[in-house]
Amino acid sequence: MAASNDLxxxxxxxxxxxxxxxxxxxxxxxxxxxxxxxxxxxxxMLAQQASAPNAVCIYExxxxxxxxxxxxxxxxxxxxxxxxxxxxxLTEAFYxxxxxxxxxxxxxGGAEIDKYGNVNTTVVGDYCSPEKRFTGSGGNPDINALAxxxxxxxxxxxxxxxxxxxYITSPGWRLPKWPSGEMVHKKEVYGKFFRGGVEAVIxxxxxxxxxxxxxxxxxxxxxxxTAEQVKENCGFDLNISRVSGETxxxxxxxxxxxxxxxxxxxxxxx
Amino acid sequence: xxKPQRITLKEAGALINDGNMLTFSGFTIxxxxxxxxxELVRQGKKGLHLFEVNxxxxxxxxxxxxxxxxxxxxxVGHELYGKLGEGVARAQCENTIIIEDYSHAxxxxxxxxxxxxxxxxxxxxxxxxxxxNPQYDMLKKAGLRDGSNPKIPMQKYTMADDPFYAxxxxxxxxxxxxxxxxxxxxxxxxxxxxxxxxxxxxxxxVIKAADKVIVLAEEIVPDSYLRSEPEKNIxxxxxxxxxVELPWAAHPTGSQGYYDVxxxxxxxxxxxxxxxxxxxKWAEEWIFGVDGHxxxxxxxxxxxxxxxxxxxxxxxxxxxxxxxx
Numbered sequence: 001m002a003a004s005n006d007l008x009x010x011x012x013x014x015x016x017x018x019x020x021x022x023x024x025x026x027x028x029x030x031x032x033x034x035x036x037x038x039x040x041x042x043x044x045m046l047a048q049q050a051s052a053p054n055a056v057c058i059y060e061x062x063x064x065x066x067x068x069x070x071x072x073x074x075x076x077x078x079x080x081x082x083x084x085x086x087x088x089x090l091t092e093a094f095y096x097x098x099x100x101x102x103x104x105x106x107x108x109g110g111a112e113i114d115k116y117g118n119v120n121t122t123v124v125g126d127y128c129s130p131e132k133r134f135t136g137s138g139g140n141p142d143i144n145a146l147a148x149x150x151x152x153x154x155x156x157x158x159x160x161x162x163x164x165x166x167y168i169t170s171p172g173w174r175l176p177k178w179p180s181g182e183m184v185h186k187k188e189v190y191g192k193f194f195r196g197g198v199e200a201v202i203x204x205x206x207x208x209x210x211x212x213x214x215x216x217x218x219x220x221x222x223x224x225x226t227a228e229q230v231k232e233n234c235g236f237d238l239n240i241s242r243v244s245g246e247t248x249x250x251x252x253x254x255x256x257x258x259x260x261x262x263x264x265x266x267x268x269x270x
Numbered sequence: 271x272x273k274p275q276r277i278t279l280k281e282a283g284a285l286i287n288d289g290n291m292l293t294f295s296g297f298t299i300x301x302x303x304x305x306x307x308x309e310l311v312r313q314g315k316k317g318l319h320l321f322e323v324n325x326x327x328x329x330x331x332x333x334x335x336x337x338x339x340x341x342x343x344x345x346v347g348h349e350l351y352g353k354l355g356e357g358v359a360r361a362q363c364e365n366t367i368i369i370e371d372y373s374h375a376x377x378x379x380x381x382x383x384x385x386x387x388x389x390x391x392x393x394x395x396x397x398x399x400x401x402x403n404p405q406y407d408m409l410k411k412a413g414l415r416d417g418s419n420p421k422i423p424m425q426k427y428t429m430a431d432d433p434f435y436a437x438x439x440x441x442x443x444x445x446x447x448x449x450x451x452x453x454x455x456x457x458x459x460x461x462x463x464x465x466x467x468x469x470x471x472x473x474x475x476v477i478k479a480a481d482k483v484i485v486l487a488e489e490i491v492p493d494s495y496l497r498s499e500p501e502k503n504i505x506x507x508x509x510x511x512x513x514v515e516l517p518w519a520a521h522p523t524g525s526q527g528y529y530d531v532x533x534x535x536x537x538x539x540x541x542x543x544x545x546x547x548x549x550x551k552w553a554e555e556w557i558f559g560v561d562g563h564x565x566x567x568x569x570x571x572x573x574x575x576x577x578x579x580x581x582x583x584x585x586x587x588x589x590x591x592x593x594x595x
């Protein structure tokens with residue numbers, strides 16, 4: 001018998017479960033989702049099984065609307081292309097699907113984020129002689145640039161939520177317009193190519209959204225945390241005046257799907 | 271042009287000169303021409319200029335050996351099996367490598383221009399990022415944008431106004447035409463027709479963009495077999511210069527329909543790659559300690575390899591343990 005839609009109680013789920021479930025709830029049924037590796041994969045596959053059966057998924061390595069029966073470990077994985085509508089390459093994914101305007105929702109990760117939703121996945125410190133290098137951009141800024149909405153899924157730590165990121169890998173709401181580098185709204189950088197931007201950031205502590213100025217605010221707090229604790233874990237002066245309540249915990253049904261259908265092998269879920 | 275020439279792995283390695291600009295087939299830890307990457311390290315190649323759609327285990331094998339002078343790309347790591355590219359990162363922090371960062375689709379734009387014989391390709395992707403910060407143009411800082419190297423464009427990018435529909439500013443990315451594309455392909459016809467399975471990545475683009483092409487073939491099959499379903503093929507034989515037939519040539523990366531990624535092997539390499547000494551010890555065992563590809567496979571052992579072998583129906587292994595359950 002399927003598990004119920006009753007909500008799980010604190011202690012009955014792990015922080016990563018809520019991260020995946022909260023992200024999955026951002027998917028509207030019928031969305032064309034362009035997802036990155038890791039938690040975004042869990043979230044889209046959960047959404048497809050739980051609440052958005054008509055959502056489809058594109059991965060940048062070239063699988064268009066795949067129907068994996070085994071969780072891929074990365075977007076290049078053979079499993080992504082199982083029962084795909086089209087198995088092509090990066091040109092098709094980035095230009096044929098994304099640039100052409102099909103993509104509703106970008107589902108991405110990040111290492112650091114600033115108050116305008118600019119994300120860094122490139123370096124810590126001065127780019128010309130960095131202290132640490134992350135993986136680099138990958139397709140993160142591309143997908144985020146031209147999807148109509150973007151949801152970032154991240155771990156929340158004070159050092160990762162910064163006033164200014166060391167390097168803007170992926171575009172938020174206020175950006176440098178090159179060559180001058182003047183900070184302007186994303187609309188001014190993208191002009192007629194503008195389609196939208198960062199809609200939500202989901203962490204292990206809460207769900208964040210952006211106001212009309214493009215500034216991040218706390219929308220809901222995960223069970224077990226207070227808004228003040230979230231603000232404490234943020235490197236900039238977070239707006240907590242608009243908190244609308246507590247994040248809805250996972251249902252028993254969503255948890256069962258996560259552990260028996262989406263990731264039964266324990267690839268991303270411990 | 272005509273049919274590609276069949277050569278050995280050692281001969282393929284000897285074709286690559288120090289300082290050459292290389293690009294590769296595959297995507298992160300899938301369909302990488304690993305056997306030839308090892309051979310380049312074995313032959314002591316230096317000063318290589320990599321232009322690649324993304325990096326992976328192959329990049330890290332070359333970086334650890336100190337073989338890379340310039341790395342133009344957008345990402346390096348080993349996916350789930352090693353979260354960073356430690357060799358590239360160390361070289362960047364120690365200033366022993368020149369890194370030019372792009373976004374994924376910007377690298378694709380450069381390859382598309384190169385593949386189609388166009389001087390540049392327009393894109394609106396990843397505008398307003400530090401990738402385009404003029405202060406971070408590292409090839410310019412190194413004085414390499416003076417036009418003296420025909421493989422390095424005189425600007426990293428430029429912005430132009432759309433002259434046709436008044437869409438406003440758009441990025442123009444210069445063509446990339448590497449000296450060599452080093453490709454791993456699942457099946458190569460005896461006349462050189464190329465087929466890969468599932469996602470095509472940028473394999474067709476790198477073949478067209480490069481001046482010369484070496485293909486490591488998982489297997490060579492009659493061209494007539496591939497020609498019976500031409501829509502599944504990505505390149506004709508005349509686009510390929512050299513072919514090496516070499517089963518398991520992509521190991522430890524995966525090849526759809528043939529074998530899965532060797533997760534444990536990559537995890538072990540990643541752990542070793544965190545220090546120079548660790549890399550050197552690993553390379554002594556797996557690159558210099560074996561005479562070539564056959565010895566490498568013998569050292570891996572048939573039991574290990576059989577676990578990776580793809581299920582014939584699904585195209586990936588159902589026996590490799592992937593997670594914690």
